[in-house]
Amino acid sequence: MTQLFNLHGVGVRFGRVHALSDCTLRIQAGERLALVGSNGSGKSTLLRTLNGLVRPVAGSLQHDAQARQAMLFQRPYMLRASVLHNVALGLWLGGVRWREAKAQALAALARVGLEHLATRNAKALSGGQQQRVALARAWALKPQVLLLDEPTASLDPSAKREVERLMAEFADAGMTLIFSSHNLGQVKRLAQRVIYLEQGRLVADLPVAEFFNGPVPAAAEAFLKGELA
Structure with missing residues (x-):
């Protein structure tokens, strides 16, 4: 299986804020990877780092330069x-x-x-329609990797289902999905692997079934119980 990203000890800072610290992660082609964690945990920063929009100040990031990428933001620009x-x-x-x-x-x-x-x-257009336009805009470029930052956060249930359906179909066609989400049901439906972040640190990296059913680090367990904001 082709390795798309290899991060080793990656750190990202915005002024005095450590948005990512000592992040080590490998992502293979064809994976469906969900990033979860509280607000400010580093999910968006990690996505932007993978997409080349943010430069690490520490560690190393290797990526497959031949793999075309597209990224969708929580509020797509029209x-x-x-x-x-x-x-x-x-x-x-x-x-x-x-x-x-x-x-x-x-x-x-x-x-x-x-x-x-x-x-x-x-x-x-409505928010849901704009997100679908953004998906069309990304899909038209035929990317091998699609990164999505909270793609359904502000959508109504019907629009969420439609966006999830498209994400699943893209993944079934071989596209690598890397997405952040606060919707744990969505993570269960779409992801194969879950990355849990807290205060810029990668705390857990587990198959989706193990993340929700197996033993996890204490911080991740608190998050799953709704005890973290």
Whole structure:
């Protein structure tokens, strides 16, 4: 199995704040990896570090430079343009001719069930629809790795189910999923492996069944019991 990421002793600081400390982690192609922990535990920082948006100040990070990546944020940014143009622009910036970029964007919107909204202003869509547009925008780039930061945190139950369905389908097609979530039910449904972070430190790294049913470190046990904010 191809190794996508190899982190050894990685540290990230924002001023005096240690956002990640001594983080050692390996991620293989095809995994479904969930990052869990309290607010401020380092989940978003780890995702951004994997995506190259944040540079470590300590340790080493090796990654497969041939593996295409895409990242979805909790609140995806939508351009003040049509839904179709929001998806096509990334393809065009990647070198695809505009006419072909629009055709591929329309196919991506069909993949997430939003082709009927192609001409709508993306800013006017609901939160769930915007997240699906963001998924289409990522999927259109054909990434091998999809990183998602709380992808359903602000969505209603119906939109959450739709986004989860798409995530599962992408993973079934071979895409590597690395996502953060406070929704433990979602973690059970989608993840194969769980990383528990606390105050920037990786406390537990376990298969999903062991994380929820087996013995875990005390801090992770408190989190599972709802005793941590």
